[in-house]
Amino acid sequence: MAETTEVFHAKTQKRKEETQTLHPLVELTLMRVREFLREKEAVFWVFIFPVLMTFALGIAFRNTAPDKTLVAIEAGDAKATEIANVLSRSPEISASVLSPDQAAQALRSGKVSIVVKSTNDAFDYRFDPTRPESRSARLLVDDVLQRGKGRTDVVSVGDEKVTEPGARYVDFLVPGLIGMNLMGSGLWGLGFTVVIARSRKLLKRFAATPMRRSHYLLSFMLSRLIFLVLEVAAVIVFAWLVFGFTVRGSWLSVTMMIMLGGFTFSGIGLLVAARPTTIEGVSGLMNFIMLPMWLLSGTFFSSERFPQVLQPFIQALPLTALNNILRALMNEGTSLSTSWLSIAILLFWCVVSFVVALKIFKWQ
Amino acid sequence: MSTQTSTATARAVALRCSGLVKRFADVTAVNGLDLEVFAGECFGLLGPNGAGKTTTVEILEGLTPSDEGTVELLGRHWTSGDNRALRERIGVQLQETQLAEKVTVEETVRLFRSFYRRGHNVEEVIHTVALEEKRNARVGKLSGGQKQRLAVACALVSDPELLFLDEPTTGLDPQARLSLWDIVEKFRAGGGTILLTTHYMEEAARLCDRVAIMDHGKMIALGTPAELIASLGADQIIEFSVTRELADDPVKRLPAVSHLHKRGDVYALTVSEIGVALPALLAEIERQQSELVTLTTHQATLEDVFVSLTGRMLRDG
Numbered sequence: 001m002a003e004t005t006e007v008f009h010a011k012t013q014k015r016k017e018e019t020q021t022l023h024p025l026v027e028l029t030l031m032r033v034r035e036f037l038r039e040k041e042a043v044f045w046v047f048i049f050p051v052l053m054t055f056a057l058g059i060a061f062r063n064t065a066p067d068k069t070l071v072a073i074e075a076g077d078a079k080a081t082e083i084a085n086v087l088s089r090s091p092e093i094s095a096s097v098l099s100p101d102q103a104a105q106a107l108r109s110g111k112v113s114i115v116v117k118s119t120n121d122a123f124d125y126r127f128d129p130t131r132p133e134s135r136s137a138r139l140l141v142d143d144v145l146q147r148g149k150g151r152t153d154v155v156s157v158g159d160e161k162v163t164e165p166g167a168r169y170v171d172f173l174v175p176g177l178i179g180m181n182l183m184g185s186g187l188w189g190l191g192f193t194v195v196i197a198r199s200r201k202l203l204k205r206f207a208a209t210p211m212r213r214s215h216y217l218l219s220f221m222l223s224r225l226i227f228l229v230l231e232v233a234a235v236i237v238f239a240w241l242v243f244g245f246t247v248r249g250s251w252l253s254v255t256m257m258i259m260l261g262g263f264t265f266s267g268i269g270l271l272v273a274a275r276p277t278t279i280e281g282v283s284g285l286m287n288f289i290m291l292p293m294w295l296l297s298g299t300f301f302s303s304e305r306f307p308q309v310l311q312p313f314i315q316a317l318p319l320t321a322l323n324n325i326l327r328a329l330m331n332e333g334t335s336l337s338t339s340w341l342s343i344a345i346l347l348f349w350c351v352v353s354f355v356v357a358l359k360i361f362k363w364q
Numbered sequence: 365m366s367t368q369t370s371t372a373t374a375r376a377v378a379l380r381c382s383g384l385v386k387r388f389a390d391v392t393a394v395n396g397l398d399l400e401v402f403a404g405e406c407f408g409l410l411g412p413n414g415a416g417k418t419t420t421v422e423i424l425e426g427l428t429p430s431d432e433g434t435v436e437l438l439g440r441h442w443t444s445g446d447n448r449a450l451r452e453r454i455g456v457q458l459q460e461t462q463l464a465e466k467v468t469v470e471e472t473v474r475l476f477r478s479f480y481r482r483g484h485n486v487e488e489v490i491h492t493v494a495l496e497e498k499r500n501a502r503v504g505k506l507s508g509g510q511k512q513r514l515a516v517a518c519a520l521v522s523d524p525e526l527l528f529l530d531e532p533t534t535g536l537d538p539q540a541r542l543s544l545w546d547i548v549e550k551f552r553a554g555g556g557t558i559l560l561t562t563h564y565m566e567e568a569a570r571l572c573d574r575v576a577i578m579d580h581g582k583m584i585a586l587g588t589p590a591e592l593i594a595s596l597g598a599d600q601i602i603e604f605s606v607t608r609e610l611a612d613d614p615v616k617r618l619p620a621v622s623h624l625h626k627r628g629d630v631y632a633l634t635v636s637e638i639g640v641a642l643p644a645l646l647a648e649i650e651r652q653q654s655e656l657v658t659l660t661t662h663q664a665t666l667e668d669v670f671v672s673l674t675g676r677m678l679r680d681g
Contacts, residue, residue: 021486027478031467038466038502200462205518208425208456210448211479364427 024211028219033226035193046189046231050181051238054174057300058243061169068094069137072103074117083118086148092140113137116145167331170243175326176299178232179261183293183319185231186265187272187286190220194273195282204364217358221266228262248333257329257336257343261322264346267353268318274361293319321345376403377436378526378557379424384433386419386581393419394430395581403525406548406558408572410565410666412676416581417561418459421530424559425456438525452480455524457515459531459561465504469495472503473517480522493517493547509540516547527551529560533567545571565666577670584673592669596622601668602633602642602661608654618644623672634664634672 021027036042071093073080080097087095095116098106106112107126114127114137123145127134197203206216239245247254272289276282296310297303297319306314314320321342328334328342336343379401386394393416401407409417422428424435426442435442440450463472473486484492490499493513498506506514512532519527529548533541548571552558562568568575569589577585577592585592593599606629615633616624620641623634635641638661649656670676 021474021478024475024478027475031464031471031475034471035464035466197464201458201460202463204427205456205458205461205463206479208427208451208454208458209476209479209522210451210481212448 025215025218025222028211028215029222029226032193032219032223036189036223036227042189046181046185046227047234050177050231050235054170054177054235054239055242057173057177058170058239061173068092069114069133069140070112071095071137071141072098072106072112072115074098074100074103074115076100076118079118083116083123083145087116087141087144090140090144093144114141116141168243170239171245171331172302172327173300174235174239174245175330176323178235178258179297179319179323179326180294180299181231181235182228182258182261182322183265183290185227186224186262187269187290189224189227190266190269191273191282191286192279193220194270195276195279198273198362198364199277199279201364207363213363217270217361220270221263224262224266225259228258232258247330249329249335253336254326254329257322257325260343260346260350261318261326264318264322264350264353267350267357270361271353271357274357277362293317296320298323316345318346318349321349375405377401378403379407379435379437379559381420381424381435382433384420384423384435385431386416386423386428387431393581394423397433397578397581397583399576399583401557401559403557404552404555405573406552406560406571408568408575409559409561409578410563410568410572410575410670411561411578412563412670415578417578418530419581420578421528421559421561422458425454425528426450452482452522453525455519455522455527457519457527457529457532459534461515463503463511463514463518466502468500468502469506469514469517470499472514473521476518477521483522484520486521489517489521492520492550494543507540509536509543512536512540512544513547516544520547520551524556526557526559529558531561531563533562533564541567565670569666575666577666577673579670579674585669589666592666593664596634596664596669596672599664600635600638600641600661601664602635602638602645602659604631604633604645604659605629605657606631606649606654607657608652610649610652610654614648614652615645618648620644625671625675630658632668632671634668 022030069092071087073084073087073095075097084095084097087093096112103112103115107115107128110131113131113134114125117124117126125138125141127138129135194203197206207213236245236247268289272285273282276285296306296314297317298314299319303314303320303323304311324342325336325339325346328339329336377400380399382398384394384397384399385392395416397416397420399407399420409420411417419428423430424437426435426447438450438453442450467475470486470490473489477483477486477489490496493516495510495513495517498510503511503514516529516532519529532548533544536544545567548558548560552571558571560568560571572589574586574588575592576583585595587595609629610631612624612626615621615631618633618641620635620637621633621644622636625632625634633641633645642661646656
């Protein structure tokens with residue numbers, strides 16, 4: 001074989017030494033970034049959609065001064081108009097006189113919270129006690145009517161009205177949306193890209209070069225990091241401008257936890273993408289993993305509303321952990337140490353998914 | 365394997381495998397294959413689809429482990445550990461790779477270049493494969509031939525000593541095929557070694573110094589294209605069809621005829637001297653009271669070698 005080696009050695013020396021390309025990790029990351037930015041739909045789902053969602057939900061559940069309580073008075077005798085006048089004197093009530101049929105219809109469809117009917121000198125209240133707004137309407141209407149008839153307060157009371165940013169629904173929502181978004185972009189971003197590359201034999205082609213496999217996988221982490229900053233900033237800045245959303249805890253802690261969340265879901269994305277060779281295969285797997293977290297992890301309402309039996313399972317989910325950490329930091333402004341359990345859960349998922357993913361990852 | 369070239373022993377070997385076996389669940393894709401590719405030659409693996417060419421190449425490239433047998437390329441072996449040093453020295457084009465569509469030609473070449481410590485500069489390679497005008501075009505917008513040239517550019521960018529091309533021209537139009545052949549010939553002229561698989565006999569005949577014909581995971585013939593064709597003992601093929609079926613034996617015994625092969629109603633006669641065989645054939649057809657419907661003759665090709673070895677056409681698979 002001596003002869004062989006010599007021949008090749010001579011050729012090797014002839015090769016040019018060049019440094020015109022960047023480090024492979026940088027080139028791979030650039031590739032990720034380019035591919036993402038040139039995919040218009042992906043840009044929409046990652047950046048625009050969460051902002052739209054924040055806007056829509058923030059508006060739908062905004063805590064402005066509560067709307068007037070809508071009351072229907074069943075038209076019967078001349079008293080109906082009189083009652084309407086009494087009720088309308090209260091700034092919190094909007095009353096209207098309707099025919100019995102219309103009134104029943106309005107109550108059924110939620111256009112009014114309560115129907116008042118006068119018979120002789122008494123009042124009948126018709127309302128649905130399972131609807132919170134109907135119950136408060138019952139109290140309000142009763143109070144106004146009783147006072148109209150001359151009832152007086154026995155003790156004097158004073159109201160102190162407090163509406164604080166940080167306790168509104170939108171404040172609860174924003175950390176949840178950020179968490180959900182990190183999960184979605186981590187799983188889709190990694191899962192799809194890797195499986196597409198595998199199904200198009202691009203992974204195999206890379207495996208035939210001296211590329212370090214760790215560089216390939218790391219490039220996903222780095223590009224995710226770049227987009228993560230942008231996608232989270234988009235939601236926070238938007239919520240700040242439109243709803244006056246504020247982050248109470250330290251920005252450093254928030255940044256660190258968002259990165260941890262981003263890496264954890266990238267790891268899970270990598271794990272999901274470790275084997276499947278078709279898009280259909282990976283889509284099913286991703287839905288299987290994401291669906292329970294969408295439902296249970298408390299993005300739109302607190303996960304503590306689910307039954308006690310489910311709690312250990314729910315609390316162990318990475319998205320629940322991330323949402324809890326982000327809410328504690330953003331809404332309550334607590335320090336990281338109070339969230340140690342959630343952080344530990346997230347770290348566990350992060351490490352386990354990466355280790356397992358790297359172990360079972362298939363290049364072809 | 366009687367057609368081994370006599371000069372073989374004196375030359376440096378770039379790639380050698382012996383006793384290669386690869387089984388999949390229901391099929392033995394490679395069934396005891398021995399190959400030697402000399403430094404500086406273009407070696408062709410010719411065979412129908414499913415002959416085991418791609419599996420063989422991927423084993424040689426260190427992408428698929430073999431069940432049995434040894435592979436040695438550029439004086440080294442694939443190991444279970446770090447093969448990066450060896451990968452630095454080879455260039456690979458895979459049959460089915462589809463490069464990312466959203467990135468440009470130049471970005472793609474630049475990415476592949478970054479994986480290698482040494483190699484050509486990016487502009488050079490783009491020039492070599494004649495894609496200068498498309499350098500800023502996205503891969504998704506390229507034609508089939510341009511995509512294939514880009515795939516070859518990615519294989520050439522490391523200035524490899526050994527280049528693997530797996531069916532580089534399959535599905536390309538004749539023009540695109542010619543321009544790819546140019547690239548391969550240039551690489552070969554620069555002293556590079558090539559292992560090429562194809563099921564186009566004219567491609568093997570034009571590009572390859574030596575050809576191994578594969579069928580069902582085995583090598584059934586080896587030699588230069590000229591040697592293989594000469595092994596037919598004939599240089600012309602007469603193909604004809606007739607109105608009424610002929611008795612085979614008298615036809616086989618005609619002068620200068622070495623082989624008769626029938627496919628459907630087309631007869632193919634392998635003949636050494638067409639001037640002798642043709643009049644005799646026409647007389648025989650008349651004697652058997654049949655009439656000629658079609659008749660063509662051509663120089664024997666590698667396709668005819670394959671047909672005479674297997675009874676099938678290359679394209680039949």
